[in-house]
Amino acid sequence: MLTVDPITKGIVLDHIRAGNGIKIFERLDLREVEYPVALVMNVPSNKMGRKDIIKISDTLALDLTLLGLLDPDITVSYIDGGNVTEKVKIGLPERVEDLIECKNPRCISSYERHGQSVFILVDKSRKEYQCFYCGERVRV
């Protein structure tokens, strides 16, 4: 069994769906950082079968909205002094700004320079969002 040392200060992203870890690693630009980072893939899990884990030895500000969109089942643990100080199950974000592009070619958001894209969660079970402006629905 592969082991990775516990971190004393930083963030652990757990319960990442197996195969999603590398995508999240890339989206968070963790390849570029100078502090220690571990991406562990295909870790056996009772609940998920297999899962990925990312350990980050730093207290960077995570974009939880982005993480929730990429994988709503992730658990984020904040570590300090070797202890978990806060644990957050992300879930799907209720409101997403500037991360989803509206596919409706007639939508104002693709035309107006003040038209920041805004999507609102309308159906959790279907992972469906609706454009705040034109009502176009999209599944993530």
Added chain:
Amino acid sequence: MNAAKKSGRHFVDSLDLSPPEYRSLFNLANQIEENPSKHVSRCGGKLMATLFYEPSTRTRLSFEAAMMRLGGQVLSVSDVATSSVAKGESLADTIRTVGGYADLIVVRHPREGAARLAAMYSPVPLINGGDGAREHPSQTLTDLFTIRTFKGRLDDLTVAFCGDLRYGRTVHSLLRALARRSDIRFVLISPEELRLPNSIKDDVASSGSNAEIQESASMEDGLRQCDVLYMTRIQKERFFNEEDYIKLRDTYILTPEKMKQAKKDAIVMHPLPRVTEISQEVDTDERAIYFQQSRLGMLVRMALILHLLEET
């Protein structure tokens, strides 16, 4: 008065008003009709700006007439698209600027969701005068008022929509508003290419509405069972190519012959302008009420203006 600084109440979507608020506007419109002289100076000293990025005759004139009949004044730009837009000004900037001049703004724009964006930046109450194929809530106000006036109710109705249900914003707005009522049945009559968008059906389904929706390509199907026939124009301006428009333009034409199949107490509505979809011979049928619908629209827009200005 600068209403804006006190409140941000807008009318962008037909669901922005609750059923009791609609009822209160209809009652006010009835009072205005009964005693117009009582209301002639209620908007004295107020200014309404109409910004139309798309051509319009009825909606713009209806709003302007409504404001003037209330004693207010109007700033009208009917060619915004060739003025500020040509200079590269964003919609948000135009709205913020005009909001500094006027107490109320009516905006029409070809892009869907434009009015919602405009409302975010408007320092004064803003009314959506139509945004692309999405919404036309003041037409819904007109349509509901018309149905209530002629049918005496807004529940227990079979409403047939016929024509361009894909791009017809008046249909989208009215259908979503009616779906909140009880015992509503919709018959959707359109060519395959112009069927109601799934997003509107999803909106109705997720709103918890118990409205029934039946789709048909046959006009006769709808005519026989409906209490309200809502005809729409196939809109040339929504097509990217003219060939598709020509192919579909004359799919449904309402004639006196077809009207024989409709119920004796059915009403025929149309947001106007009409092109070929209702033959002129139908105009004399007492069930054809589209010109009265247009007049009622002005009255109920007067009520809307009062509601937005006096609430703020």
